[in-house]
Amino acid sequence: MAMKFKLVTRKNMGPDKEEVPEKIYAQMVCGDYVPFEEFIEEIADSSGVGSAGVKAVIDRSVVILVRHLQHGRRVHFGDLGHFRYNFGSEGVTDEKSFTTSMIREPKVRFFPGKELRVAKSRTSFEKVSLDKKDETEGGGEGEDDRPVIE
Numbered sequence: 001m002a003m004k005f006k007l008v009t010r011k012n013m014g015p016d017k018e019e020v021p022e023k024i025y026a027q028m029v030c031g032d033y034v035p036f037e038e039f040i041e042e043i044a045d046s047s048g049v050g051s052a053g054v055k056a057v058i059d060r061s062v063v064i065l066v067r068h069l070q071h072g073r074r075v076h077f078g079d080l081g082h083f084r085y086n087f088g089s090e091g092v093t094d095e096k097s098f099t100t101s102m103i104r105e106p107k108v109r110f111f112p113g114k115e116l117r118v119a120k121s122r123t124s125f126e127k128v129s130l131d132k133k134d135e136t137e138g139g140g141e142g143e144d145d146r147p148v149i150e
Contacts, residue, residue: 002123002124002125002126003028003123003124003125003126004028004029004031004125004126004127004128005026005027005028005029005125005126005127005128006026006027006029006127006128006130007024007025007026007027007127008024008025008026008027009022009023009024009025010022010023010024010025026125029128037051040054040055040058061077065077065083069083069084069085069106069108070085072085077113078113079113079114079115080112080113080116081110081111081112081113081116082110082111082113083108083109083110083111084108084109084111085106085107085108085109086106086107086108086109087103087104087105087106087107088103088104089102089103089104090102090104
């Protein structure tokens with residue numbers, strides 16, 4: 001199945017921004033949202049493990065993952081890939097001037113495993129055509145593509 005996208009006009013931030021103030025870019029159009037419960041049920045249906053067991057293992061995995069990341073460890077998560085923290089800081093001219101408050105909040109970095117990397121490389125794209133009505137109903141660049149939890 002192809003990843004869907006639409007074309008949007010945005011401010012050009014490149015080196016030619018003076019000559020070309022706006023450019024057209026591809027923006028992903030998200031598909032359906034899969035709630036966690038549905039995801040767990042799918043895993044349970046195809047694995048022979050009950051949904052409560054699947055949820056318990058995933059929940060516990062998160063707890064253990066967080067614990068290891070907080071200790072600065074890299075965590076290999078099987079075929080899924082691996083996780084690690086990454087952070088930066090403000091710069092100083094000499095070591096005595098540095099304090100830990102200059103370190104920015106860590107970010108979680110995820111490096112996909114082989115199957116995800118192969119799947120990414122085989123992704124195809126499909127342009128969707130939007131009605132004029134769709135374009136005027138919040139389809140702009142400030143669009144929030146996070147799922148709505150009801």
